[in-house]
Amino acid sequence: MQIQVNTDHNIHGGEGLATYVTTELENSLSRFDGWLTRVEVHLSEDGGSKPDDKKCVIEARPGGKQPVAVTHHAATVDDAYTGAAHKLGRALDTRYSRAHDHKGSDSIRHMPAPEDAEPDEPQG
Secondary structure, eight states: OOEEEETTTTOOOHHHHHHHHHHHHHHHEEEEEEEETEEEEEEEOOOSOOOOOOEEEEEEEETTTEEEEEEEEEEEEEHHHHHHHHHHHHHHHHHHHHHEEETTTTTTGGOOOOOOOOOOOOOO
């Protein structure tokens, strides 16, 4: 799983922030490691005088599926990231369980194909 962290020119933290976010996401999303191909984190400041002007958007891309994106606004970059990471975990749990579990058991989509059965001999 590849993790990419992007910040706008108003967010300060540099390499330390990127390392922190990458490490946290690797730990929290490790259970989806074989399912996710890439995760992109976008940290920005909306500007203005609103109290919740920091924004974190996290987009996760499961292999062969539509991306899952979440957004969280907060007063600090850390709170924005933490809120978005929590939302992403819940969204991925839901999406993953729908794709892999059906009423408490494996989905038929993930079961091995039955072997080609010999056709029944005609009754004479």
